[in-house]
Amino acid sequence: MPWIILGIVVLALNLRAPIIAPTAVLGDIQADTGLDAVGAGLLTGLPVMLFAVATPLATRTIGRWGSETTVLACLAGVLAGTALRSVGPAWLVLTGTAVIGLSLTLGNIVVPVIIRREVPWDRVSMATGLYSATMNVGSMATLLGTAPLAAVVGWRWAIALWGVVSAAGLVYWLSLIRRRVRRGHGSSLIRRRVRRGHGSSSASTAGPEPATGPEPTPSGTDSVDDTAGSASTQLKPSRSFRRVMWLLVITFSGQSAGYYATTTWLPSILAETRGLDTAGAGATASLFQVAAIVGAFGVPLLAARSRPWVPVAIVAVLWISLPIGLMAAPEAHVLWSLTGGVAQGGGFTAIFSILARTARSDTEAASASAFVQTGGYLAATVAPPLAGWLHTLTDGWTAPLMLVLAATLTFGVAGSLAARASEQQTEPPSHH
Template sequence: MSIGARTPARGMLPWMVLGIVFLALNLRTPIIAPTAILPRIQEGTGFSAAGLGLLTGLPVLLFALATPLAGRFITRLGAEVTVLTCLSGVLLGTVLRSIGPPWLVLVGTGIIGLAITLGNIVVPVIIRREVPWEQVSMVTGLYSAMMNIGSMGTLIGTGPLAAAFGWRWALAIWGVLAVIGLGFWSGLIRTRMRREGAAAQAAEAASPAEAGPPGEGSAPAAKQPWSQAPAAFRGITALLIVTFSGQSIAYYVTTTWLPSYLADTIGLAPAAAGSTASLFQIAAILGAFGVPLLAARSQPWTPVAIVALLWLSLPVGLLLAPGAYGLWAITGGIAQGGGFTAIFSIIARTAGSDSQTASASARVQGGGYLAATLAPPFAGWLNTATSGWTAPLLLVLAATLAFTITGLLAARRAGGFPRGGAGAREILDD
């Protein structure tokens, strides 16, 4: 099936949305699961602290390094093959990580990182192609929310599973989600191919003289090099690279260091600090669904502006009023869920073809995840070098300011694109 044209199949939308849900559940669960039981994994494998860090850091590093290859993979082989490869890789990596010696645990982790990279890039392509224009933001929000729900479920469930069955089974059992996803997507793809085949035969029978070769008109778009993409779209993508980098720095620094900040600055016990930090993850669900609701009733820049204010409230609040840490964790959490939705909704709004969506998504995520790999260690170094948390919080503030400035510029430019995929493509192709 070509990825070059936006051709939603009649009656397939609910099933496609459900497929996106199953895919989203597999895009964070495998890398979150080890974080809940790191001491047990260390006891069972003999990993050093650096080795344990690779269990969570290696996938994020691969997100940054492998995204250009993921974009080419999707353009060459299509969205459906990419989805099946992603889920198969998640399943294979989960199994290898759960049964092998320490070196195989790391190999399995690397396979999971590569597989999830494919999934990260292909979801915006599927949403752009399959979802009606007025529902793009809502489905993107659902995708973001399901990743957060999967993360929360994994954090809650992995510890008890490890206590009952051991750490290897606790990691392996999440592979069931990949099995379910593979089964669902295999059936979904077969159903769509049958429907499109029947529709093509009916169209050919109705007007054989006008029927062209299969896929005519979409292949050139699928193979269009990035250098030939419209300048307006490339400019928006460049802004979104900085926007997503700011989002990723703020998210990963906060996720990594907020419990330590709360323990050192507020004096919270580890359990209380962890519970408060979990508010940052839970509140993301509100942001993921809130942005689409705002987008449907306002100018394109309004959701980005509100998300930006909420993002800024996190470092400013922790610097000026640390006693209200619970409030800032919630506002920052809403921002991180809403920011992800806003960024990738802009890509879907402005891309002129699925190949452009894949290329833009790869560039945006590549830059953002590279920043996410480097920022938490740098924040930790700042904490050690300055013997305090002011410098790391200023790093988060700088990141959220970058999100604010470039995000608003990108949203303003995206507002010049007409609603509806065909109209946007006409503008882009001029």
């Protein structure tokens, strides 16, 4: 199991960092390739769009190839996309970005499947938390390192060199698979069907993030009682549950739009409004990524001691402080980067805590998770290029920050309503 955990960590380092790396050198990329602000926004918006629209393809890929092969395809795709993005004109930069987005979609789906099957029941939360934290650490490292590298070797080599992490992941997973084959565990994890023949792979119920995927049985196998499974799939969502889910779609749309617009443009905002050099802007923006770890682990602790709406309200206040603070008191940009970072980490956890609490079964939770995330990632696709267009239109950053403010207010209002509505869902969830 420790080898699998390390494999998850190595994979997680690659699942957000490739999107974040270009944001530290957007100005250099635009100057060299001729990309306008909308095109530059696609460097983060395009992968996120693929998160939303390519999930069915990723699910079928896992079912057909198995999880280990899917991991290798993910890492190989990230490596290939990173290379493509680092050479050639603007169209090739965007092509490489699309390859990266498709590859990351595979990784988003396969990690929770591996965690569910390989990690003991009492350590699933630890593994999931480590996975989430590692993605933020990878994002922070790329923001800190890309600009200094670009100052020495240029932006193309600076983002290309992060492919070393993907290559290291490929080497590790190849050796891990070889080790498992020697020990007689070579069969694909994803091909372990439910023992009593529901006829579908668990991959079909795994969402792009691990927060609410179907939980494993305490034995660590896929064994599920057939009668109970059939009953759970026949449960029709109640009207109140559907209301909560629609509110969570709106909430996650605000969360995702605010996160990806900020991630894309915060270094540029700091460089232009505060006079920071590329390295300084990237270092400050990295605080937005690493502070998410505090929010991700802090919200569950707070939720255990308060009513469901309390964590959402606190996260909303912290989220809103980011755009308002950058407009009203930009000299305190370090503080706003930290408060916004805590909020973006806590916001994701708060959303999927509500979902898990209100779902009546694991099957219902999984389908609801896919529904919520698809809507959220579609909103996130639009936000970065829209913010770039607003910047070009107004020749300033107030309008883009107002867009982030609208997104965070949406999170606060819809999230609070969803949290209050979820309190009416008193039936404890089952795990079938």
